[in-house]
Amino acid sequence: MLAIKGGKIYTMSQKKVIEEGVIFIEEGKIVDVVERTEIPKDVEVIDAGGKYIFPGFIDAHCHIGLFEEGVGAIGEDGNEWTDPITPHLRAIDAVNPSDIAFKDALEGGVTAVFTGPGSANVIGGQSAALKTYGRVVDEMIIKSPAGLKIAFGENPKRVYGEQKKSPATRMATAALLRETLYKARNYKQKKEKTKEGEVFEIDIKMEILCEVLEKKLPLRAHAHRADDIMTAIRIAKEFNVDLVIEHCTEGHLIADKIAEYGVPAVVGPSLTSRSKYELKNLTFKTPGILANKGVKVAIMTDHPVIPIQYLPLLAALAVKEGMKEEDALLAITKNAAEIIGISDRVGSLEKGKDADIVIWDRFPFDLMAKPIMVLINGEIVLKK
Structure with missing residues (x-):
């Protein structure tokens, strides 16, 4: 299992932005998207603290x-x-x-x-x-x-x-x-x-x-x-x-x-x-x-x-x-x-959806914003 923690999570399925939440990923799918929570020790963690997390x-x-x-x-x-x-x-x-x-x-x-x-x-x-x-x-x-x-x-x-x-x-x-x-x-x-x-x-x-x-x-x-x-x-x-x-x-x-x-x-x-x-x-x-x-x-x-x-x-x-x-x-x-x-x-970050996730260094409408990591089906396909 993989977890992306920290950062502002824009699920696009709800208006509320999740501050410093966690996205759990397994076998290419999103298992859960939650607010602050304990992450099991055997889970690989991507720290997105201070970043912006969006669906692809x-x-x-x-x-x-x-x-x-x-x-x-x-x-x-x-x-x-x-x-x-x-x-x-x-x-x-x-x-x-x-x-x-x-x-x-x-x-x-x-x-x-x-x-x-x-x-x-x-x-x-x-x-x-x-x-x-x-x-x-x-x-x-x-x-x-x-x-x-x-x-x-x-x-x-x-x-x-x-x-x-x-x-x-x-x-x-x-x-x-x-x-x-x-x-x-x-x-x-x-x-x-x-x-x-x-x-x-x-x-x-x-x-x-x-x-x-x-x-x-x-x-x-x-x-x-x-x-x-x-x-x-x-x-x-x-x-x-x-x-x-x-x-x-x-x-x-x-x-x-x-x-x-x-x-x-x-x-x-x-x-x-x-x-x-x-x-x-x-x-x-x-x-x-x-x-x-x-x-x-x-x-x-x-x-x-x-x-x-x-x-x-x-x-x-x-x-x-x-x-x-x-x-x-x-x-x-x-x-x-x-x-x-x-x-x-x-199209959104929800349980059961494909783990197509982008971590941005800034809000993506900022002209200077860049993705620092892109995942498709839970696989990291771009990393800066």
């Missing part, structure tokens, strides 16, 4: 391992530009665990990520939730698939409009998505009516969409503009499927509507220039406005757009622009885990 941070939207750091085009496997409808693609078949960005993630206290395809296609493929430490992707998986990527707005328009193919308009993007969901609904009904012993031809594109229709898998919708956000919500309501809005750049303009429909938002990356028209209303105020309206919010890096190690900085900048500090912390811990669907394992 979670990047709720990035492309780590799919757009590799410092490699260029040869390491870009996040967009299949040849077909606008590719639900059968799986992120885990392209993630390279040797991507140096996984080490960068640990340097930023990020122990879990939601990574997946980019936004070139109307339906881009299946994302995965991974730990940020491991030799092979199969050992890093928390949940796969964890979401099905869909995209609205400028990106699919540009990619296929330049090829003189559909979709070249927002209308066509929405129409292609609807058409595919109708096909999936018909496929599902036909499969359910197939009698035992009859041959049924499996379509792997339709199989994953059936999971969406059965609410086993959410749609993760790339949408910046307010009208694109509402189109995503409209289609999700039409087919009664779960939805997460990603980027949500103009979410602050319709925060009440997003809250009304109960759709969570993964906001960012806000530390960029307004490089295209649909980013004209980009602001760090967005996550705070959404959270204040009751929207469940996570904050993203969209790595490699913003290097993944700067996730805590993005949350801090949201606080600078009005987000409550507690909401910003939740946006990179508990909320992120709940939105991804992995809160049974990570």
